[in-house]
Amino acid sequence: MVSGLINENPIIYPKKERRLRTDSSNTDEFTPEPIDQLEIFDHIRDIKDPEHPNTLEDLRVVTEDSVEVDDDNSYVRVTFTPTMEHCSMATIIGLCVRVKLLRSLPARYKIDIRVAPGSHATEDAVNKQLNDKERVAAALENPNLVEMVDECLLPSAE
Amino acid sequence: MDLMEKNLELVEIQKLEGHTDRVWSVAWNPVSSHADGVSPILASCSGDNTVRIWEQSSLSRSWTCKTVLEETHTRTVRSCAWSPSGELLATASFDGTTGIWKNYGSEFECVATLEGHENEVKSVSWNASGSYLATCSRDKSVWIWEGLEGNEYDCAAVLSEHTQDVKMVQWHPTMDVLFSCSYDDTIKVWWSQGDDGEFECVQTLGESNNGHSSTVWAISFNAAGDKMVTCSDDRTLKIWGTDIARMQSGEEYVPWTHLCTLSGYHDRTIYSAHWSRDDIIASGAGDDAIRLFVDSKDDSVDGPSYNLLLKKNKAHDNDVNCVQWSRSEGDQLLASASDDGMVKIWQVATKP
Numbered sequence A: 001m002v003s004g005l006i007n008e009n010p011i012i013y014p015k016k017e018r019r020l021r022t023d024s025s026n027t028d029e030f031t032p033e034p035i036d037q038l039e040i041f042d043h044i045r046d047i048k049d050p051e052h053p054n055t056l057e058d059l060r061v062v063t064e065d066s067v068e069v070d071d072d073n074s075y076v077r078v079t080f081t082p083t084m085e086h087c088s089m090a091t092i093i094g095l096c097v098r099v100k101l102l103r104s105l106p107a108r109y110k111i112d113i114r115v116a117p118g119s120h121a122t123e124d125a126v127n128k129q130l131n132d133k134e135r136v137a138a139a140l141e142n143p144n145l146v147e148m149v150d151e152c153l154l155p156s157a158e
Numbered sequence B: 001m002d003l004m005e006k007n008l009e010l011v012e013i014q015k016l017e018g019h020t021d022r023v024w025s026v027a028w029n030p031v032s033s034h035a036d037g038v039s040p041i042l043a044s045c046s047g048d049n050t051v052r053i054w055e056q057s058s059l060s061r062s063w064t065c066k067t068v069l070e071e072t073h074t075r076t077v078r079s080c081a082w083s084p085s086g087e088l089l090a091t092a093s094f095d096g097t098t099g100i101w102k103n104y105g106s107e108f109e110c111v112a113t114l115e116g117h118e119n120e121v122k123s124v125s126w127n128a129s130g131s132y133l134a135t136c137s138r139d140k141s142v143w144i145w146e147g148l149e150g151n152e153y154d155c156a157a158v159l160s161e162h163t164q165d166v167k168m169v170q171w172h173p174t175m176d177v178l179f180s181c182s183y184d185d186t187i188k189v190w191w192s193q194g195d196d197g198e199f200e201c202v203q204t205l206g207e208s209n210n211g212h213s214s215t216v217w218a219i220s221f222n223a224a225g226d227k228m229v230t231c232s233d234d235r236t237l238k239i240w241g242t243d244i245a246r247m248q249s250g251e252e253y254v255p256w257t258h259l260c261t262l263s264g265y266h267d268r269t270i271y272s273a274h275w276s277r278d279d280i281i282a283s284g285a286g287d288d289a290i291r292l293f294v295d296s297k298d299d300s301v302d303g304p305s306y307n308l309l310l311k312k313n314k315a316h317d318n319d320v321n322c323v324q325w326s327r328s329e330g331d332q333l334l335a336s337a338s339d340d341g342m343v344k345i346w347q348v349a350t351k352p
Helices: A037-044 A090-104 A123-130 A133-139 A143-153 B244-249
Strands: A067-070 A075-080 A110-115 B008-016 B023-028 B041-046 B051-056 B063-069 B077-082 B088-093 B098-104 B107-114 B121-126 B132-137 B142-147 B153-159 B166-171 B178-182 B187-192 B199-205 B216-221 B227-232 B237-241 B257-262 B270-275 B280-285 B290-295 B306-312 B320-325 B333-338 B343-350
Touching: A037 A067, A037 A075, A037 A090, A075 A090, A090 A110, A090 A123, A090 A133, A090 A143, A110 A123, B008 B063, B008 B290, B008 B306, B023 B333, B041 B077, B041 B333, B041 B343, B063 B107, B132 B166, B132 B178, B142 B178, B142 B187, B153 B199, B166 B216, B178 B216, B227 B270, B280 B320, B280 B333
Parallel strands: A075 A110, B023 B077, B023 B320, B077 B121, B121 B166, B216 B270, B270 B320
Antiparallel strands: A067 A075, B008 B343, B023 B041, B041 B051, B051 B063, B077 B088, B088 B098, B088 B121, B098 B107, B121 B132, B132 B142, B142 B153, B166 B178, B178 B187, B187 B199, B216 B227, B227 B237, B237 B257, B270 B280, B280 B290, B290 B306, B320 B333, B333 B343
């Protein structure tokens, strides 16, 4: 993609240091660790933005606080902030987050994805599409779309 | 018999494994039941692009997969419906086509493929006499097809009044009135005047007439055809009614009105609702549970009210996409389909 980017000059935020997990309280190897906010954020922070060679974390599209998780009830909600109000890539970004979580989290998890309130011109329409699982399923049967999503989910060669 | 007084539970009779992806829908063959001397038959359709036909053995009472309908649809098969005679099975697919399969005893053959929708077909329904078929799609339209001689189907109408993806179509159980529900949050009623009339939208049930505030996923009628239940992404079930006697006797369309809303019972999207012949409403939702509701029979000036009869938590390991009561009298068998790839057969029984 040369020109015609929706957001030509995205703000790239300085990289936050990654916190090491030093939880030594659970020494029982058979008890699964409860899934927490940081673990889910780790799954999505490196998703590449569909238009730029930056991650969703770099562009502050997702932050640790954008993840709300309730492991006891197997529920997670991710609220993402598209870089621009009229970003037509919003549904692609939302789809990438959903696919990454579907592939990474246990099957028991219910996943809700939404754009940050007030951050997008057609917020309700985007949210509705992202949370209609029949529409998501049909979209993921589209090879072109799957290719685009897989590109975003590929780990960067850093 | 007051169901609320009996201590009832939903007992899992059998788990049917075989599909390799989520199961979207199930459909009971209308003419088969042990009472008819014919083994009960159930069809299920899946994201694995196939339809499986399950049959219950009269000897062992266990269900096995009789045949797999494959290599026809190239994408998810979203729903299926048996013709009233039980001889044909229609299958609606994301590949944009609707397959018509004929039951030749041990084998099924795809005898016709209905094309026309611009993208994914979501639902298919036969009218009471089997003379009409209706389909609907993400292309926002509802198509009515007429069966002709020699496995030919003619498009009788293309109805384009929904403003979004149409999720389900359902013919009225006794009259040739068609109902559709959509991502546009409405339910539309399609009716044709007289014998030669064109089908047109005679009513839209939306938020302004106590309708749903989000996608409506399913519609189901009671046996008498004077009431229907709809379920939605707004996490409510709504009961609607009409004066069926007036509608059947006269030439005029009689509007449906909202009777009751069941809210606060479901925590996630309700994907399916089905009204049994003995007036139990089953619901299948995104919280993996199956719920049963019955009319409370409390006469109230505000209209009927419904009570939760029972809730089956963790009916499946994932979302319940479809619940369907079997047609046979007194059997009270319920089939369910889920994102966990399973089909389950349940029975309503009194707790020991």
